[in-house]
Amino acid sequence: MKRKVLLIYTGGTIGMEKNYETGSLQAFDFGNIFEKLPEMKLIECEVEVYPFKKPLDSSDMGPKEWKMIATHIGKEYENYDGFLILHGTDTMSYSASALSFMLKNLRKPVILTGSQLPIGDLRTDAKENLLTSLYYASLYDQDEAVIQEVAVYFEYKLLRGNRTLKYSAEFFDAYQSPNYPVLGQSGVHLNVEKDFLWRSKTDQPFTVDTHISQDVLFWRIFPGMHLNHFTEIPNMKVLVLQVFGSGTIFNTVQTKKILQALRKNGTEIVVISQCVSGGISFGKYTNSNIFREIGAISGNDITAESAITKAMHLLDNPNYEGSFAENFVKNLCGEVSEN
Structure with a gap:
């Protein structure tokens, strides 16, 4: 046949x-x-x-x-x-x-x-x-x-x-x-x-399930970047933040203050790596501890393309039980390695 x-x-x-x-x-x-x-x-x-x-x-x-x-x-x-x-x-x-x-x-x-x-x-x-x-x-x-x-x-x-x-x-x-x-x-x-x-x-x-929300922002950090740009974007529901290595970012008072303000305002922060291979490991280095402290979501070894579209699909999706964070860390269809 x-x-x-x-x-x-x-x-x-x-x-x-x-x-x-x-x-x-x-x-x-x-x-x-x-x-x-x-x-x-x-x-x-x-x-x-x-x-x-x-x-x-x-x-x-x-x-x-x-x-x-x-x-x-x-x-x-x-x-x-x-x-x-x-x-x-x-x-x-x-x-x-x-x-x-x-x-x-x-x-x-x-x-x-x-x-x-x-x-x-x-x-x-x-x-x-x-x-x-x-x-x-x-x-x-x-x-x-x-x-x-x-x-x-x-x-x-x-x-x-x-x-x-x-x-x-x-x-x-x-x-x-x-x-x-x-x-x-x-x-x-x-x-x-x-x-x-x-x-x-x-x-x-x-x-x-064709649910897609476009209230997702992707940002790649770089040395010398001013994070205060984040405070100029109203109603940002999800920030996919592409950081250094296994999950590090600038260890400054301003960094912590701005990221805490985003979380307090209800913004979900998904952290992914700029490295093509490997993934995020909160706590491996001191400069990654901030993400654990503010309740950021580890993207593990997910690609940027997959992290963005996954966030768009999960955000405000009534077809999922549980919180955005709980669902994002799950391996839904093979997009991320399981710990």
Whole structure:
């Protein structure tokens, strides 16, 4: 039996081709993808295409589009065996992270991919990324999907979506998952590391929760920074604060005073590391004790993209019991290592 995959085209470089008269890149009609990429017909799955009416640069992708994608997957969940989302590369990790929180108790593959070069380019990476993503999106072991989470496939690697970050604007190997192993690799054989795959911890049915709050601010500290900027932002509900190393910040009276004032005003402070690898450890150094004293939330080894979208999803979400802090430290869908 052929598996059915819904291909959702949002835009991005992968859907571009060069106009050789002007030299500019332009979006092509993704409804004609089978003519552009006839190899798709050789894959042992049925593919249907759902394109956005207006293809978007990934810098224009945000909460509105995340909700659209999640809602459409929810609508078509029973009609397809897997889902493939074609997306621009610059914000793909944000979208993958957001979707991982929105698509609860997922039992089917949701794969995101894109490319560094347009699909019509002679040296493009788009064809391999698209074709292999289709394999992963349709990969089943008898009646059970092998991938049951939101993942990113790029340049021969399958990665957990909410663990990824884009680290190169130049190379085809553009994505990393620094704090979690690769889920699978494509070579002569299509490999999957089954021990690293996510499985829902509940037996509850699949649901879609599109709650997103935009009252979240992300700030990266730097030496010599004036923290009094924080006091100029009214009604800041969550501050995702990216600090040095394993959780250090300036050890000054002003720092403590401002952070205490934020907490007193009701702002939740989530602390994450500027380091690509590793995570937060309150108390390891004296300059991290302030966060424990004020009741800040440790982001552990979560990525910035995942921390931001997780905070947006949890803030004021009526579908969660308990406080924001209690839910943020939980490993909801594989986005953070458990202590």
